[in-house]
Amino acid sequence: TLRSWVKGMGRSFKLVFPIAQASPPSLSFFNLVEAHVLNSMRDYLSLPRIRDALKWVEHGLGVTRPLINKRFQTDGLDLFVEHTDKLLNASRRGQIAMRPVIEEYLKRIEFDSDGLAMRLFPFSRHHRAPEPGAPEDPKAVVFDPRISFGRLTVVGTGIATATIYDRFLAGETIEDIVRDFKMEHRFVEEAIRCESLQKAA
Numbered sequence: 001t002l003r004s005w006v007k008g009m010g011r012s013f014k015l016v017f018p019i020a021q022a023s024p025p026s027l028s029f030f031n032l033v034e035a036h037v038l039n040s041m042r043d044y045l046s047l048p049r050i051r052d053a054l055k056w057v058e059h060g061l062g063v064t065r066p067l068i069n070k071r072f073q074t075d076g077l078d079l080f081v082e083h084t085d086k087l088l089n090a091s092r093r094g095q096i097a098m099r100p101v102i103e104e105y106l107k108r109i110e111f112d113s114d115g116l117a118m119r120l121f122p123f124s125r126h127h128r129a130p131e132p133g134a135p136e137d138p139k140a141v142v143f144d145p146r147i148s149f150g151r152l153t154v155v156g157t158g159i160a161t162a163t164i165y166d167r168f169l170a171g172e173t174i175e176d177i178v179r180d181f182k183m184e185h186r187f188v189e190e191a192i193r194c195e196s197l198q199k200a201a
């Protein structure tokens with residue numbers, strides 16, 4: 001899915017957003033944020049319709065790459081829902097179902113004073129947003145381009161989740177890791193859970 005978003009598929013399916021570096025293929029932090037928000041929409045809209053609606057939002061806001069901009073979280077989401085409603089020519093029920101899902105994804109992005117995405121808290125217990133009524137994923141792990149070269153880390157520590165997971169796989173107990181890193185038990189567990197989810201994907 002991600003490959004089709006950033007590279008397209010043949011002549012009929014154009015990319016949705018460009019990656020930071022073509023060779024070797026590399027995603028930037030902003031690319032991760034764009035993919036995170038796009039993931040919230042793909043159960044409701046086809047990619048051509050998402051692409052068209054995002055162009056509409058860019059024109060309405062005068063902002064390029066709206067998915068990484070705080071204005072999408074406020075004015076932009078209203079424009080997006082309004083335009084997709086016209087594109088789909090469907091009942092409001094579909095749009096009412098889509099909006100809270102997108103909002104759940106947007107809540108996991110922190111923005112800097114210029115309104116650009118600064119930190120991304122991915123879902124660590126699910127591949128997607130939890131179902132309504134399910135416990136919310138804690139914001140225990142984070143992508144922050146200013147910390148640990150942008151790798152996924154445990155919040156407030158700068159310690160990569162992969163480092164914790166590797167030690168766990170090597171046979172160390174959670175208690176050992178907690179003691180060595182002086183980290184709360186729940187954060188170690190969340191790092192292991194998150195890495196396990198990624199490996200299973």
